[in-house]
Amino acid sequence: MKRLVLASNNKGKIVEIKRLLEKFPIEVLSLKDMGIDIDVEEDGLTFEENAKKKSVEIYKELIGRGEKDFIVMSDDSGLEVDYLNGEPGVFSARYAGEHGNDKKNNEKLLNKLSGVKREDRKARFVCELALVTDKNEYFNVKGYVDGIILEEEYGEGGFGYDPLFLYEPFNKTLAEISMEEKNKISHRGVALQKAAKILEGLI
Template sequence: MKKLILASNNKKKIKEMKEILKDLDIEVMSLENENIDIDVVEDGNTFEENAKKKAKEIYEYVIERGDKDFIVLADDSGLAVEYLNGEPGIYSARYAGEHGNDAKNNEKLLENLRGVEATDRTAKFICQLAMFTDQGEYFKVTGEVEGRIIEELHGEGGFGYDPLFFYEPLDKTFGELTSEEKNHISHRGVALKEFKKVISELL
């Protein structure tokens, strides 16, 4: 069976992706599953540059060790707030300075939007997927979902900015959604559904 290597060390992100991809006839593996201890420096200027760099470095490593019959998939995601000119954008995971500190990142976002009217708090989550096949073919997919940033955290689910991202159609924040609800409508869910079409043609 062909394997799909997720070029990420983010356990919550990997869990989401595995859930969404579970109906594909492919073995989904994390870097940890594959004993790959590589932390790719995300120094690109766009989500695509970062995602492509992550996918390419892992692809090159796996090719070098002699693997065959695999696909490498990387994801770079973030939140873009219109009022803040697209911030935090590609710096979403390290907005407050420390990589992956959700509490501090949310705190900084709320501080930067203090006093801003609800109508000006529109935002979107963006997920950029980049993929390399074992033949070196490159594919990319983007998924987006629109919402707005509320003034305080709501919900214990999800991760990152989920408890602040209010999704109007369901009248809930991403932090209040079940994993099934979130995977159905989220930026990552949207991108992975498109990606599944691409991968199905490769299997």
């Protein structure tokens, strides 16, 4: 069985991806599962640059170990707010300075949008997926979902900016809907549906 190595240790992200790919005859593994402790610096100017850099670094590590029958997949994703000229963008996970501090990131976003009218709070989540096979073949896909940034958090699910991001067709934030619902409409869900078509041809 081929292995899909996710170039991530983000638990929320890994759970979402495993759920979306459970119908495929492929073993989904995290970096931790593979015993890889590499922290790739995300210094690219675009989501694709960061995603590709992560996949290529992990590919090199696995090839160096003599591994075969694998596909590395990484994603770089984030939030783009129109009023803020695309911020936080590639800095979404470290918007407030500390990587992965959702609370502080959300607080900074709310402060920057303080007093901004609802119609000017449009935003989108963007997900860029980069896949590198054990034969060094490269593929990439993108997914996005549009929404509105609310003035306070709603919901207990999801992670990151989900509690602030209103998905208007449901009139709920991404933190208020089930994982099944989220996987159908989220930026990562859309990108993974595209990636699934690529995986079908590779497995």
